[in-house]
Amino acid sequence: MMNKLTQDMLPAFQGVIPPTLATVSDDGIPNVTYISHVHYIDEEHIALSRQFFSKTWKNINENPHFTVAVTCPETFTLWKINVSYQEEEKEGGLFEEMDMIITAIASMQGMEDTFKLQSAVICKVESIQTLVLNGKIN
Amino acid sequence: MEKSIEFLEKDLKEEKRKNVLLKNVAVELANLSPLKRKLNNILELLDNNFNLKHTILLFPAMNDTVLRVFASRGFADPGIGVEIPFNYGVVGTVASKKKKLRVSRLSQYRRYANAFLKKDESITQTIKLPGLPNAESQVAFPLIANNELVAVLSCESENIMFFHQTDEDLLMTLSKQIALSIQNSIIYEQLEERVKLRTKELENLNKTKDRLFTIIGHDLRSPVTSLEGLAELFEYYNSEGKNEKLKELGPRISFAAKNVNQLLDNLLNWSLGQRDGLRCVPQNIELHSLVAKVHLLFNDFIASKNIHFSQSVDAKASVFADYNMIFSVLRNVISNSIKFTPSGGQVEVSTNEIEDKVQITIKDTGIGISKEKIETLFSLQKNRSTLGTDRERGSGLGLVLVNDFMRLNKGSIHIDSSKAGTSVQLLLPTQ
Numbered sequence: 351m352m353n354k355l356t357q358d359m360l361p362a363f364q365g366v367i368p369p370t371l372a373t374v375s376d377d378g379i380p381n382v383t384y385i386s387h388v389h390y391i392d393e394e395h396i397a398l399s400r401q402f403f404s405k406t407w408k409n410i411n412e413n414p415h416f417t418v419a420v421t422c423p424e425t426f427t428l429w430k431i432n433v434s435y436q437e438e439e440k441e442g443g444l445f446e447e448m449d450m451i452i453t454a455i456a457s458m459q460g461m462e463d464t465f466k467l468q469s470a471v472i473c474k475v476e477s478i479q480t481l482v483l484n485g486k487i488n
Numbered sequence: 489m490e491k492s493i494e495f496l497e498k499d500l501k502e503e504k505r506k507n508v509l510l511k512n513v514a515v516e517l518a519n520l521s522p523l524k525r526k527l528n529n530i531l532e533l534l535d536n537n538f539n540l541k542h543t544i545l546l547f548p549a550m551n552d553t554v555l556r557v558f559a560s561r562g563f564a565d566p567g568i569g570v571e572i573p574f575n576y577g578v579v580g581t582v583a584s585k586k587k588k589l590r591v592s593r594l595s596q597y598r599r600y601a602n603a604f605l606k607k608d609e610s611i612t613q614t615i616k617l618p619g620l621p622n623a624e625s626q627v628a629f630p631l632i633a634n635n636e637l638v639a640v641l642s643c644e645s646e647n648i649m650f651f652h653q654t655d656e657d658l659l660m661t662l663s664k665q666i667a668l669s670i671q672n673s674i675i676y677e678q679l680e681e682r683v684k685l686r687t688k689e690l691e692n693l694n695k696t697k698d699r700l701f702t703i704i705g706h707d708l709r710s711p712v713t714s715l716e717g718l719a720e721l722f723e724y725y726n727s728e729g730k731n732e733k734l735k736e737l738g739p740r741i742s743f744a745a746k747n748v749n750q751l752l753d754n755l756l757n758w759s760l761g762q763r764d765g766l767r768c769v770p771q772n773i774e775l776h777s778l779v780a781k782v783h784l785l786f787n788d789f790i791a792s793k794n795i796h797f798s799q800s801v802d803a804k805a806s807v808f809a810d811y812n813m814i815f816s817v818l819r820n821v822i823s824n825s826i827k828f829t830p831s832g833g834q835v836e837v838s839t840n841e842i843e844d845k846v847q848i849t850i851k852d853t854g855i856g857i858s859k860e861k862i863e864t865l866f867s868l869q870k871n872r873s874t875l876g877t878d879r880e881r882g883s884g885l886g887l888v889l890v891n892d893f894m895r896l897n898k899g900s901i902h903i904d905s906s907k908a909g910t911s912v913q914l915l916l917p918t919q
Contacts, residue, residue, distance in 0.1 A: 364590065364592050365593060368593075387592075450581050450589050453575075453581050454589060455578075455591070458576065
């Protein structure tokens with residue numbers, strides 16, 4: 351099992367195929383949701399954009415260990431990434447970079463006030479598992 | 489082992505491809521061409537080398553409040569000249585944040601946002617940038633040179649997978665070069681434009697100078713000739729021993745010499761003014777003594793026409809202006825009054841204070857100036873001199889100069905005239 355993100359995984363972070371996010375509450379109830387995309391920081395870190403998710407956010411605060419599944423849109427390789435929540439950023443370069451896309455979409459719809467990035471949720475990569483490779487379940 | 493060789497080969501191929509690409513791009517970017525051609529060339533280059541088929545180049549305008557489409561490629565409607573606000577959409581956000589932005593699955597974002605929109609769609613889609621109706625991906629780059637946003641490059645595709653990450657990074661590296669290349673073209677065009685403008689200015693200046701030479705040729709020659717004639721007459725009367733005639737001749741010679749002197753003075757000041765060399769150095773000027781000085785200068789002239797000259801200038805009246813310029817203004821205006829007042833008439837100089845300004849009025853009982861003439865008095869192109877009541881010649885320059893000097897000293901000139909005489913009002917600041 352790997353614990354570092356590799357170059358061939360990069361296309362999976364472009365948001366072409368929506369990633370899946372699975373969290374668990376303190377009393378063991380799971381929550382699975384689609385998210386628009388996962389942001390690649392470096393080979394050991396990713397970030398999620400926190401706009402609305404209330405249940406997910408509640409779960410992450412109760413249990414900082416969760417899973418993200420990302421798919422490469424070129425090869426359809428599917429990876430399961432186990433991460434742990436580290437911190438949230440409400441300003442700075444990373445926040446601004448992630449905020450840009452939301453601002454851009456919202457401004458076209460005249461909804462700058464509704465669509466706002468609350469924070470960039472920074473997570474550390476714990477382990478990576480390849481679930482689907484070359485169209486076959488690994 | 490086999491696998492690593494395969495990887496190395498792949499890497500090598502990729503590097504080779506990049507190399508060729510960079511070479512192609514560098515050659516084009518180094519060319520200095522007019523802006524429009526340069527922009528079209530850049531878009532063609534991106535099409536051929538990066539397979540970017542649908543592109544727009546937008547420039548910041550109106551003090552960085554809007555972006556305007558300057559070139560586009562691969563759209564049904566090229567949309568040249570379309571403007572969007574600086575914060576609007578992907579392109580606007582890239583411009584304001586000066587960072588590149590990639591958006592995939594555009595249709596999904598459109599649906600996502602529309603779900604929140606409910607019925608109020610009036611605010612959406614009001615701005616029609618050139619674009620693909622079914623765009624799925626968009627990448628926009630800020631083109632920055634010397635820390636300045638030169639343009640925004642936007643690329644669209646209907647394909648969800650377009651523009652590989654490695655190419656995107658390569659283009660980001662190239663964006664600075666593209667920006668510099670565009671900036672050079674802009675400067676090149678501006679220089680061309682400036683040269684044209686400057687040439688026009690020089691042509692106009694040359695025309696004025698030509699006119700100046702015509703005036704000198706025409707006007708300086710006659711007073712000098714008349715001075716020469718008077719001097720010859722002096723020589724003749726002297727040789728004949730006609731002392732009475734010599735006495736009469738004295739003031740006329742003196743006046744003729746002053747006339748030449750004043751004209752020279754005017755021409756010199758004028759030509760300096762034309763070269764932007766005339767500097768205005770304001771100071772407090774006591775008007776009483778200045779008017780007295782002008783009176784003294786024209787004493788012979790006044791006496792020869794038997795004119796009654798009076799001045800009621802307040803002993804304390806003063807203005808804040810350039811001494812030489814105001815002296816010249818008064819010389820010109822007062823000598824005009826004398827010139828156009830028939831023998832036995834009156835010229836009166838008075839002052840009165842109006843708020844923080846002083847008005848100097850020069851009033852005469854002269855022949856007056858027609859309305860049409862007043863309108864052309866201050867223009868060098870139109871104004872021609874009128875002969876005085878004793879056929880005194882002028883240059884047509886005096887009042888043009890007066891107007892320039894008054895303007896330079898934050899003053900103004902107003903003329904009232906009828907057949908009963910003329911009143912010239914000069915308004916100047918006291919501080």
